[in-house]
Amino acid sequence: xxxxxxxxxxxxxxxxxxxxxxxxxxxxxxxxxxxxxxxxxxxxxxxxxxxxxxxxxxxxxxxxxxxxxxxxxxxxxxxxxxxxxxxxxxxxxxxxxxxxxxxxxxxxxxxxxxxxxxxxxxxxxxxxxxxxxxxxxxxxxxxxxxxxxxxxxxxxxxxxxxxxxxxxxxxxxxxxxxxxxxxxxxxxxxxxxxxxxxxxxxxxxxxxxxxxxxxxxxxxxxxxxxxxxxxxxxxxxxxxxxxxxxxxxxxxxxxxxxxxxxxxxxxxxxxxxxxxxxxxxxxxxxxxxxxxxxxxxxxxxxxxxxxxxxxxxxxxxxxxxxxxxxxxxxxxxxxxxxxxxxxxxxxxxxxxxxxxxxxxxxxxxxxxxxxxxxxxxxxx
Amino acid sequence: xxxxxxxxxxxxxxxxxxxxxxxxxxxxxxxxxxxxxxxxxxxxxxxxxxxxxxxxxxxxxxxxxxxxxxxxxxxxxxxxxxxxxxxxxxxxxxxxxxxxxxxxxxxxxxxxxxxxxxxxxxxxxxxxxxxxxxxxxxxxxxxxxxxxxxxxxxxxxxxxxxxxxxxxxxxxxxxxxxxxxxxxxxxxxxxxxxxxxxxxxxxxxxxxxxxxxxxxxxxxxxxxxxxxxxxxxxxxxxxxxxxxxxxxxxxxxxxxxxxxxxxxxxxxxxxxxxxxxxxxxxxxxxxxxxxxxxxxxxxxxxxxxxxxxxxxxxxxxxxx
Numbered sequence: 001x002x003x004x005x006x007x008x009x010x011x012x013x014x015x016x017x018x019x020x021x022x023x024x025x026x027x028x029x030x031x032x033x034x035x036x037x038x039x040x041x042x043x044x045x046x047x048x049x050x051x052x053x054x055x056x057x058x059x060x061x062x063x064x065x066x067x068x069x070x071x072x073x074x075x076x077x078x079x080x081x082x083x084x085x086x087x088x089x090x091x092x093x094x095x096x097x098x099x100x101x102x103x104x105x106x107x108x109x110x111x112x113x114x115x116x117x118x119x120x121x122x123x124x125x126x127x128x129x130x131x132x133x134x135x136x137x138x139x140x141x142x143x144x145x146x147x148x149x150x151x152x153x154x155x156x157x158x159x160x161x162x163x164x165x166x167x168x169x170x171x172x173x174x175x176x177x178x179x180x181x182x183x184x185x186x187x188x189x190x191x192x193x194x195x196x197x198x199x200x201x202x203x204x205x206x207x208x209x210x211x212x213x214x215x216x217x218x219x220x221x222x223x224x225x226x227x228x229x230x231x232x233x234x235x236x237x238x239x240x241x242x243x244x245x246x247x248x249x250x251x252x253x254x255x256x257x258x259x260x261x262x263x264x265x266x267x268x269x270x271x272x273x274x275x276x277x278x279x280x281x282x283x284x285x286x287x288x289x290x291x292x293x294x295x296x297x298x299x300x301x302x303x304x305x306x307x308x309x310x311x312x313x314x315x316x317x318x319x320x321x322x323x324x325x326x327x328x329x330x331x332x333x334x335x336x337x338x339x340x341x342x343x344x345x346x347x348x349x350x351x352x353x354x355x356x357x358x359x360x361x362x363x364x365x366x367x368x369x370x371x372x373x374x375x376x377x378x379x380x
Numbered sequence: 381x382x383x384x385x386x387x388x389x390x391x392x393x394x395x396x397x398x399x400x401x402x403x404x405x406x407x408x409x410x411x412x413x414x415x416x417x418x419x420x421x422x423x424x425x426x427x428x429x430x431x432x433x434x435x436x437x438x439x440x441x442x443x444x445x446x447x448x449x450x451x452x453x454x455x456x457x458x459x460x461x462x463x464x465x466x467x468x469x470x471x472x473x474x475x476x477x478x479x480x481x482x483x484x485x486x487x488x489x490x491x492x493x494x495x496x497x498x499x500x501x502x503x504x505x506x507x508x509x510x511x512x513x514x515x516x517x518x519x520x521x522x523x524x525x526x527x528x529x530x531x532x533x534x535x536x537x538x539x540x541x542x543x544x545x546x547x548x549x550x551x552x553x554x555x556x557x558x559x560x561x562x563x564x565x566x567x568x569x570x571x572x573x574x575x576x577x578x579x580x581x582x583x584x585x586x587x588x589x590x591x592x593x594x595x596x597x598x599x600x601x602x603x604x605x606x607x608x609x610x611x612x613x614x615x616x617x618x619x620x621x622x623x624x625x626x627x628x629x630x631x632x633x634x635x636x637x638x639x640x641x642x643x644x645x646x647x648x649x650x651x652x653x654x655x656x657x658x659x660x661x662x663x664x665x666x667x668x669x670x671x672x673x674x675x676x677x678x679x680x681x682x683x684x685x686x687x688x689x690x691x692x693x694x695x696x697x698x699x700x
Contacts, residue, residue, distance in 0.1 A: 097491070144684050151420055152683060154494075155638055158631065159676030170669050281627070285498045292495045325506035331499025332479050339488030 025343060051206050055199060066317040070198040077310035078205035079267050084290045084306035085212050085299065086259025091288065092297035092345070093220060094252035095232030096146070097154040099284050100161030103141075104134040104257040106279035108264025110168060113180040113274050123186040127265035134261025135254045142253035146246060149235070161284050169276040179275025186269045194269070201270045208266060212259055213299060219255070220299075228252055232297075289331055294341050301343030308342075385664050390542035392660040398548045398617060400656020401555035405610035406633035407640070407648035408562060409472070409603030415579040415643035416599045418490060422497035423475055425630020426504035427468045427604050431611020432621040433508065434467035435460045436527050437516050439615065447532035456530060457550065460615070465608035472604025473597055475500055481593075501626075509623035526620045551613045558609050559649055562602060566645060571598055579643065628672065635679045641689025650691060 035043075053059075060069025083105060090098045111130035115121040121129070145156045169177050185194040192200045219225050227248045230238035239245045268274055286309060294305020312330070313323040334342075406428050413421040438460055448456065479500040483493050513521035531550065535543040566572040577585040578595045586592055614629075615621060636655045640647025655675055662674035682690065 091491075097494075145680060148683055148687055150490075151414070151418075151642070152638065152687065154420065155634060156680055156683060159635070159679055162631070163673050163676050166670070166673050281631075282502070285502075289495050289498060292491055296491065321510055322506070324502055325510060328499045328501070328503030328506060332496050332503065335488065335492045335496040335499065336479075336482040336486075339483055339486060339492035 048206075048210065052203070055202055063311065064314050064317075067314055068198065070202055072311070072314045074198055074201050074205055074270055075267060076314070077307055078202065078209065079263055080287065080290055080306040080310040081209055081303050082205065082212060082263040082266070083260060083287045084294070084302050085209070085216055086256045086263065087287050088291050088297065088299065088302045089216060089219070089259065090252050090256035091291055092302065093225060093232065094228040094249060096249060096252060097150060098157045098253075098256070099154045099281075099288065100141075100157035100159070100164075101256070101260055101287055102279045102281070102284040103157075103161040103164040104138065104260030105264040105267070105283070106164050106168065106276075107134045107137055107257075108261030109268040109274050109278070110174060110180070110264070111261075112265045112268040113183045114174050116184045116268075117180055117182055123184060123269055127262065127269070130265045131258045131261040134257040134264070138254040138257030139250060142250045146249045146253065158281065158284070161279075161281055165276050165279050165281075168279070175275070177276060179273060179278075181273045183268050183272050183274070185272070198270070201266070205266055208262060212262070213303075216299060224248065224251065292341055293331070293334055295344040296341060298341075298343055298345035301341055301345070304342060381665065385661075387541065388664045389661070390540045392664055393657060394539075394542045394544055394548060396657035396660035397653060398551050398656070399660070400636075400653035401552050402610050402614055402617070402652075403629070403633045403636045403655055404649045404652025405555055405558065405606050405613070406629060407637040407652050408559070408606040408645060410634050410637040411640075411642050411645060411648040412575070412599050412603045414637070416575060416596060417480070417484075417493075419480065419493050420497065420634065421603075422494065422630075423479065423500040423504060424472075424603070424607060425626030425633075426501050426508075427472045427475065427626075428607040428611050428614075428629060428633075429505070429508065429621070429623065429626035430471045431464045431468040431608035432615050432625060433513065433516060433525075433611075434608065435464040435612040435615040436525060436621060438463045439527050439530065440517065442530075444528055444530040446529070448530055449532070453531065457554070457612075457616075460612040461554065461609055464612040464615075465605040468608030468611060469601045469605035471504075472600040472607070475504075475604075476596060476600040481596075484596075505623055505626070513623060521623065524620050524622045527615050529619060531616055547617055551617055554609065554613055558606065559645075562606065563645055565602065571595075575599055632672075632675055635675055639679060639682055639689055641691045644689070644691050647689055647691035651689070654690070 032040075055070040055073055057069070063069055064072045083101065086104075087098065087101045090096050090101070108127075108130035111133050112123070112126040115126045115129060116123060141157065141160050145153060148156060168174060174180060186204070188194065189200075189204075192203075194200050194204075220228075227238070227243050227245075230241070230243050231245050231248060235245055271278075287306070290306040290309040291302050292305070293309065294303065295301025309327075313327055316323050316326065406424070409424045409427065410421060413419055413424070439456075442456060442459075444456070479496045480493060483496055509522050511521070513519070513525065517525055519525055531547040533545050533547065536546045536549055537544055566575055574585070574590045574595045575598065577588065577590055578592060582592060585595075611621075632655060633652065636651035637648045638651070639655060640649065640651030642648075655678065658678050659671045659675050663671050666674065
């Protein structure tokens with residue numbers, strides 16, 4: 001232990017910068033809470049308009065000088081956002097640590113690929129089927145394992161992700177390691193053709209994201225969302241207060257899985273080709289990182305996190321191979337500087353600082369004089 | 381099918397014990413860190429990877445021209461184990477100081493620590509894949525690097541129809557010796573008592589004069605050294621490695637730790653061996669490409685019936 005009780009990362013300057021950022025965010029949030037309905041809708045419309053003009057080439061040359069910006073907006077950025085919103089239901093709202101989220105993405109993708117190519121189903125039918133299949137697998141995974149908590153659940157879900165990937169690799173019926181090529185594009189919608197041009201897919205994914213966000217916000221404010229928050233904070237207490245925790249945890253898993261399946265369906269329709277290596281463990285970890293980096297439980301934060309994690313490696317393609325190295329380093333650094341994420345949920349921030357709520361603190365953490373100050377400051 | 385199984389049962393058992401010992405050694409690192417910090421140290425798999433490369437480089441420096449035996453073999457083995465354990469142990473201590481200590485000081489959540497671990501894991505993988513391996517060995521870093529053979533693959537003795545080779549015996553003996561030594565350290569020494577005390581109740585341990593920082597450092601050092609030993613044995617037995625080698629073995633080892641009951645040293649040993657055996661037996665029926673799936677299904681089934689692993693008791697509850 002250091003004698004003076006002041007550790008190097010707690011220097012006033014660095015704390016000051018972060019604190020100023022925190023105050024700025026808090027002020028923005030206070031303003032938001034007192035806005036009128038028309039003001040809110042103005043902001044929503046501005047955001048949607050922003051999203052619609054985002055693929056403009058003028059923005060693209062700065063945002064992604066090395067690759068086609070609209071394509072980058074679909075994958076990784078748009079797909080990551082969709083997945084992160086889905087995983088946020090499971091991790092951020094219900095507090096269940098899921099390291100195998102990519103499995104549901106894979107199930108959605110494979111059902112579009114398999115039923116579209118081998119059985120000639122209509123694209124939209126395959127997407128809906130993929131979403132249902134993902135929900136069913138979420139229940140199949142959840143039913144036996146949701147009695148487990150925290151890290152045990154994490155490792156079991158990780159195992160599930162790997163089981164799905166290895167099964168896809170070893171099943172010749174769905175192409176084995178070669179994957180499935182020639183996945184049909186979606187049929188025309190409102191007169192727009194889906195072909196090689198990435199723009200229609202971008203608008204499709206924006207529509208999906210808006211839909212999922214509305215769905216997620218409605219859920220969070222409903223009785224279901226309150227039950228999830230109760231489970232996240234103290235599962236035993238929730239159970240004692242009459243919340244059927246198992247049922248709600250299963251529901252969170254199924255809803256998260258459905259959103260993952262939707263993302264997979266859209267991805268497969270655009271990519272035209274999928275193979276088992278499209279769905280590695282690292283993708284699950286990346287999406288989880290996006291959720292935590294942005295601020296687990298807070299949708300704007302989660303979306304920001306997913307955007308950054310999808311975008312930064314593309315922006316720095318100039319560094320070519322070193323970008324994953326940099327990505328890893330940034331994750332470590334970010335967690336050291338802002339462990340609650342960039343835009344923490346205010347409610348969760350308070351919980352997390354108590355140390356016992358949510359995911360709890362690391363075992364041997366013993367608050368010193370300086371951490372005590374930080375705790376009381378932030379809890380205000 | 382049944383004939384196949386009976387024919388291959390004993391050879392598979394030997395193979396399963398060998399790979400299981402390596403799983404068990406890596407699992408010790410997961411279980412110790414988890415016991416003390418309640419943290420899945422995802423980057424532990426990269427600590428193992430570093431161990432394999434430390435051994436590989438040492439072996440290339442010695443450059444054995446063929447299988448060696450007698451005193452020379454013992455000397456080379458001990459050298460590999462020591463170098464590898466030192467490299468992995470030191471990396472684990474650095475990892476803790478860089479990726480976990482700052483979070484711990486700020487009272488970050490375990491989720492944040494987990495993300496930090498994943499970040500550190502990616503960083504180390506890519507660091508080795510891009511720079512370190514090219515610098516260490518004159519070979520493209522992202523490809524598989526092979527090690528020269530220095531233990532003859534002669535059959536030492538037979539059990540039924542299973543032929544047991546010298547290298548397999550060495551892996552099992554080395555693993556057992558190292559594990560017994562670790563068990564002694566944790567159960568008999570002063571520092572071991574500190575580790576157990578911290579695992580049980582960190583705050584009370586501090587009040588009793590235990591320095592948490594030192595205990596955490598020692599925990600990472602010991603766990604890392606075990607992964608280093610596993611790396612050396614892996615190089616001897618499998619004779620190749622790669623910058624991504626840690627992922628699959630790390631996941632299996634963590635599975636082993638959970639199987640045995642995480643936080644429990646003897647459980648990790650048992651979990652590793654059980655996992656190695658079941659994997660190899662299952663592969664007779666389904667083919668070896670399904671090994672990983674078998675491992676995870678076993679994990680789910682065991683956790684369904686015994687949520688705390690096979691040996692439920694943990695490091696915290698071990699008698700002081």
